[in-house]
Amino acid sequence: xxxxxxIYTFLVFLFLYAPIFxxxxxSFNSSSSTSVFSGFSLDWYKALLEDDATLRSLYNTIILAxxxxxxxxxxxxxxxxxxxxxxxxxxxxxxxxxxxxPMTNPEIVTGISMMLLFVFVGRLVSKDAVLGFGTMLIAHVxxxxxYVILNVLPKLRQTDRNLSEAAQDLGCKPVTAFFKVVLxxxxxxxxxxxxxxFTLSLDDxxxxxxxxxxxxxxxxxxxxxxxxKRVKPDMYALSALIFVSILVLLILYxxxxxxxxxxxxxK
Numbered sequence: 001x002x003x004x005x006x007i008y009t010f011l012v013f014l015f016l017y018a019p020i021f022x023x024x025x026x027s028f029n030s031s032s033s034t035s036v037f038s039g040f041s042l043d044w045y046k047a048l049l050e051d052d053a054t055l056r057s058l059y060n061t062i063i064l065a066x067x068x069x070x071x072x073x074x075x076x077x078x079x080x081x082x083x084x085x086x087x088x089x090x091x092x093x094x095x096x097x098x099x100x101x102p103m104t105n106p107e108i109v110t111g112i113s114m115m116l117l118f119v120f121v122g123r124l125v126s127k128d129a130v131l132g133f134g135t136m137l138i139a140h141v142x143x144x145x146x147y148v149i150l151n152v153l154p155k156l157r158q159t160d161r162n163l164s165e166a167a168q169d170l171g172c173k174p175v176t177a178f179f180k181v182v183l184x185x186x187x188x189x190x191x192x193x194x195x196x197x198f199t200l201s202l203d204d205x206x207x208x209x210x211x212x213x214x215x216x217x218x219x220x221x222x223x224x225x226x227x228x229k230r231v232k233p234d235m236y237a238l239s240a241l242i243f244v245s246i247l248v249l250l251i252l253y254x255x256x257x258x259x260x261x262x263x264x265x266x267k
Contacts, residue, residue: 020243027236034233048234057222058238061202064133064218068140069197075141076148076197077190081178083149084156099150102143111210114139118211131213139211140201147200148193155189156182188257195253199246 026034030041048054083099086092102110115131118138122130159182167177183190205220212221223235 023236024240024243026233027240029233032233044233044237047232048237051234054219054222054234054238057217057219060133060216061219064136064140065198065201068137068144068201069194071137072141072144072148072197073190073194076145076193077152077186079145080149080152080156081182084153099146101146103146107143107204107206108210110143111139111207114142114207115210129213129215131211133213133216135211135213136208136216136218139207140204143204143207144197144200147196148190151193151196152186152189155186159185191253195249202242202246 025037027044028040028042029037030043031038079099083092083095086095114135118130118135122128163181163185164174164177167181168174172180203220204218205224208218209221209224212218219238223231226232226235
């Protein structure tokens with residue numbers, strides 16, 4: 001049975017990561033073929049650095065992802081602290097149900113509804129070109145919030161509630177006690193939620209497509225516009241760089257978290 005489970009696990013990981021490895025391999029292809037590897041070359045990485053439109057879309061995507069993840073992390077952490085204060089009952093259950101709606105709701109429904117809302121508000125303030133960076137930022141913060149809340153809440157439940165009271169007994173104000181005692185204990189959940197919000201914002205297409213304007217284009221939208229003709233191999237190079245960057249970020253975070261847990265156990 002162990003051999004069967006190992007084979008099954010190997011096949012699952014092969015199915016998940018084989019397309020990514022193929023993409024990385026063909027990003028070094030000397031020709032533009034997507035089926036024949038002609039030889040090793042860095043031409044597509046050079047072409048990527050010379051593609052101003054793609055680099056501008058990448059810059060817009062990173063700026064949007066950073067801003068939305070930071071805002072969602074701050075608001076989500078505050079919301080999680082507030083939800084944690086509720087006693088178990090219909091109020092808490094209702095708040096959690098509302099929190100889960102952006103996660104369970106189809107993205108196309110969320111995208112269309114938010115687009116209609118922004119256009120309606122734009123008409124109220126007599127502004128036609130309302131869609132742009134601001135509307136995309138609001139949309140991304142909206143669908144990122146539940147992921148931050150659901151990552152912070154378990155850490156709050158694991159935190160000893162007496163710690164904050166003990167800090168206040170020793171002279172700390174409630175706000176100071178939160179930042180010095182509670183916040184460090186829930187920091188792993190906050191960082192996890194922030195990373196998840198960043199990655200979700202980085203690759204979102206459907207909601208971004210409906211809430212974007214002509215003056216601000218993200219990378220997924222730019223790649224979608226290329227599919228009407230042909231995706232150039234320099235997109236393979238860009239996707240490979242993004243994948244490696246995210247992978248390194250997750251590895252470094254896991255290493256830092258494991259070291260932190262070891263120090264906590266020693267204490």
